[in-house]
Amino acid sequence: MLTARGRQTEHRNRMSQQTTIRKLAALVNTPVEKLLEQLSEAGMEFSDPDQVVTSTEKVKLLGFLRRTHGKAGKAAEAAAPKKITLSRTRKQELTVGGGRNKSTVDVVVRKKVTLVKPELEADAGQAAATGPVDEEQAEILRKLEESRQRNLEEQRRLAEEDRRRAEEAERKRQEEEAERQRKEAEAAAAAAAPAGEEPAPRKAGGHGHPKQPSRDERGGHRHKPSRGSHAMVAGVEDDETTARFAGQLHLSASDRARRSSSRARTRTRRQVEQSRSGAGPHGFERPTAPVVREVAIGEAITVADLAQKLAMKGGDVVKALFKMGVMATITQTIDHDTAVLVVEELGHKAVAAQPDDAESELLAHVEDVQGEAVPRPPVVTIMGHVDHGKTSLLDYIRSTKIATGEAGGITQHIGAYHVETDKGVISFLDTPGHAAFASMRARGAKLTDIVVLVVAADDGVMPQTIEAIQHARAAGVPLIVAINKVDKSDADPDRIKNELLAHDVVAETYGGDTQMVELSAKTGQGVDELLDAISLQAELLELRAVADGRASGTVIESSLDKGRGPVATVLVQQGRLERGDYLVCGVQYGRVRALFDETGSQVKSAGPSIPVQVLGLSGVPDAGDDFVVVDDERLAKEVAQQREAKRRELRLVQAAGNRMEDIMAQMGQGEAQQVLNLVIKADVQGSVEALRQALTGLSNEQIRINVIVAGVGGITESDANAAATAKATIIGFNVRADAAARKVIETHNLDLRYFSIIYDVIDQVKQVASGLLGVEIREEIIGIAEVREVFRSSKFGAVAGSMVVEGVVKRNKPIRVLRDNTVIFEGELESLRRFKENVDEVRSGTECGIAVRAYNDVKPGDQIECFERIEVQRTL
CATH class of the missing domain: 2.40.30.10 (Translation factors)
Structure with missing residues (x-):
């Protein structure tokens, strides 16, 4: 009996065996028109080459072609046998009873099978025995015969699979029935036995059991006639009951049931072992082609996660990384580029991972903000070399005396101001000129609309002047040159203009496009002309922004105030920032508790191009981070946490990214490299970045300067403990240590140094490093x-x-x-x-x-x- 799955398989194979006239013509190498004509002559009407030709119609066409060419002789047909009858007899002896009642019984099993051969096979044999025919027709006959044979083989294979499935189902049913009968017999025997007497155990051995007849000998399953098969069963003579219980007639019903269940368990174990080893009809088959997977990779991924996505063992991925020159453990995090390389090396395809849900929600949140763009004030960045008068010029414009309060007479961090002039509101960013503050100047150039380059008329073009020109060009912002200190006796503005020509900065008086204004920040000479030049350039730029809606912008500077907490100086670029807004700023988030302008006065809101100080963040953000106002605190917190997790993964990648080349280089060094550990605390984030870059840049082959802690705010007890553990020197830049930190410093006799000028920091670190190098x-x-x-x-x-x-x-x-x-x-x-x-x-x-x-x-x-x-x- 066929199961539902077997019937579906048979139907699917019958559908796959259908052939169109076009395919048949290509198979027998005959034009389609000629094949249609032959089909019409054979009594079959076909008009479309894409019509389906069944196996019956193929056979009909083949018979017609044979009859047409006289290949169906009667003599050959009569000579072929019509049927074959096979008889099989098997005799065996069974021993019944025991002791004196022992007797022997002869059991005879007879089996007769009659096989009928179809006419088509006889016709094929006749066609092979006949003489030569037309060469083209013979080729057609040969192709048709090959196609028919393939179909018959496929049908025979499918019939055999269906027969096996039916036998398997019948065997399972018999085993279940035998198990049920065994349990019933045992229960009946237990109920009939006298109290206190256990059933007699079955004797092992004693009588040899003859070999059980095979499935074909027993006749337990008859051959089912299958569609398209050559042989059909005409009749079977067999006694199923005798064959099934042959060799067990001397046993009781319960013993026979137990033996049947034992054999069933043996067969079940054999089937399980076959399935585990890959044998049997349901065994595992190795894929014929390699499986190429698409692996989504983010900015960083652990080796274990990558192995799981590749469906590989972690050791294989580690081995592939080692062959590429990357030494990593299975728990280590690797960066995006390394992960892409190893995925492609293993034969798979790497794709960029989709952004996190919170980031996607934030992006949609920002894109929803739309409004009418209105004119906005220009953002002007003052840049130039040290001591060329940048802050003094801004002081004159703001009518303040900020420069006199700067340590050493130089600016240590970015200052942000907005000034109301006769030409309108202008926002100014004052950047430091020291070489260590290159990152600050680059950040200021990216935030600005116009760069004012201050050059001292008595000094000339200096290294930071050239660097400021490069930053302005990289940011793609227009440049205005302010030639300062023209009131001095040794001032030479023409020499400044000629020196700027070497850097492709051509004044308008020389036929160029750069405005140059001669002024004096001390006397105020030419300052009005500079403001006119700024206003003219701003009109040409046509600066506009959305004034209403959720605000977005960039962090200019950040610090940690002891009384107010984290303070971030931000520049609003779109929308309006108000008190009570929820915002996410880099890896920090919070609610705006207060807004202050550059004079320290509280304001209720800030529009485009206005710098303000923000209170209420969860921590000190990094200078240069973008901030976005969102609807609720939940979204801000989720985005900040996901960004922090990504940043932590990237830090792990940078810390553990050892390659074999690096290890070989360390092994090749004759002397051990000295390490100078530093703890840096500064008043603002920009100064921390500048100090870190300047001091780590002092490293060479003999000594490596390692900054273990760098942060904003005063020196705390945890900073002192970290310095004591690593035997580090503590540097306080415009900050001081609290009482708990001083106690730890005195206990461990740590080296603590305070500074307010970056020159002194670099010089003293050089001295300390030289002391470590020895003589x-x-x-x-x-x-x-x-x-x-x-x-x-x-x-x-x-x-x-x-x-x-x-x-x-x-x-x-x-x-x-x-x-x-x-x-x-x-x-x-x-x-x-x-x-x-x-x-x-x-x-x-x-x-x-x-x-x-x-x-x-x-x-x-x-x-x-x-x-x-x-x-x-x-x-x-």
Whole structure:
């Protein structure tokens, strides 16, 4: 009996065997028109080459073609046998009873099968026995016969699979029935047994059981007639009951049931083992082609997660990374580029991971904000070299005295101001000019609309001036040159313009497009012309922004105030920032508790191009982070947490990204590299970045400067403990240590240094690093004497009469004896005499007598080299 799955398989295969006229024509190598004509002659009407030709119609066409060419002879047809009858008889003996009642019974199993052969096979044999026919028709017949044979083989295979499935189902049913009968028999035997008496156990051995007849011999399953098969069962003579219980007639019903269940369990175990080993109809089959997977990779991913997405063992991925030169463990995090390389190396495809849900929600949140763009004030960044008057110029415009309060007369961080002038509102960003603050200047150039380059007329174009020009060009913002200090006697504005020509900055007076204004920040000369130039440039830019709606912008500077907490100076670029807004700023989030302008006064809101100080964030954001106002605190917190997790993964990648080349380079170093650990705390985030970059840039092959802690705010107890653990030097830039931190510093005798000018920080770190490097012993040759004659002395042995040809020879310094420019002895002087007097030194051009201690093999022509060892302090 066929199961539902077997019927579906048979139906699917019948559908897959359908052939169109076009395919049949290509198979038999015959034109489609000719095949349609032959089908019409055979009595089958076909009009479309894409019509389906069934197996019956193929056979009909084949018979027609044979009859047309006289290939269906009656004699050959009569000679072929119509059917074959097979008879099989099997005899065996069974032993019934036991003891004196023992008897033997003969069991005879007879089986008769009649096989009928279809006419088509006889026709095929007749066609093979006939004479030659038309070559083209013979080819058609051959192709049709091959197609028919393939179909028959496929049908026979499918029928065999269906038969096996039916047998499996019937066997399972019989096993279940036998198990049920066994349980019923055991229950009945237990109920019929006398109290206290257990059922007699079944005897093992005693009587040999003959081999059970095979499935075909028992006739337990008849051959089912299948569609399209050659052989059909005409009749079967068999006694199923006798075959099934052959060899078990002497057993009771319960014993037979137990034996049947035992054999069923054996067969079940065999089937399970076959399925585990890949055998059987439901065994595992190896894929015929490699499976290419699409692996989504974010900014960083652990090796274990990557192996899981690749459906591979973690050790295989680690091995692939090792072959690429990356040493990583299974729990280590690798960056995006490395993960993409290893995925492609393993034959898979890497795709970029979709952004997190919170980030996607935030992006949709920002894109929803739309409004009418209105004119906005320009953002102007003042840039230039140190001490060229940038802050003084801004002070004159703001009518304040900020420059006098700066430590050392230089700006240490970005200042943000907005000024109401006769030309309108202008926002100014004041950037530091020291070389260490390159990142601040680059950040200021990206935020600005116009760059004002201040150049001192009495100094000229300096390195930071050139760097400011490069930042302005990289940001794509227009440049206005303010030539300052023209009121000085040695000022030469024309020289400044000529020097700027070398950097492709051409003044309008020279036919260029750069406005240059000569001014004096001290007297105010030319400041109005500068404001006019800024206003003119802003009109040309047509600056506009959305004034209403949720605000967005960039963090200019951030700090940690002891009384107010984290304070961020932000520049609003779109929308309006108000008190009570929820915002996410980099990895920090919070609610705006208060807004302050540059004068310290509270404001209710801030529009586009207006810098304000924001209170209420969860922590100190990094300078340069973007901020966005959202509807609720939940979204802000989720986005901040996801960004923090990504940043932590990237830090792990940077910390653990060891490659074999790096390890080999460390192994190849002769001396161990010294490490100077630093703890840096500053008043603002920009100063922290500048100090970190400037100090780590002092590292070389002998010493590596490692910043273990860097942050904003005062020096706390945790900072001091970290410094004590790593034996680090603590640097406080415009901040101080609290009482708990000072106690830890005194207990561990830590090195704490306060600074307010970045020059002093760099100089003192150089001194500390030089102290760690230690001293280097160098040898310096101070004099050379040439041996002219050798004298023998009873007191000193061999005495070399020599001439000092270079430098000076001193008695208390070590010497070397050279012969043919090769050192043959190194030691000390026994005596140094000038005539008969002992002397301490003999200078160049003077004769002397030299006795070498513990060496008497001096010969004329040798050179005696006098040298001294000096200690040189290593420096960076």
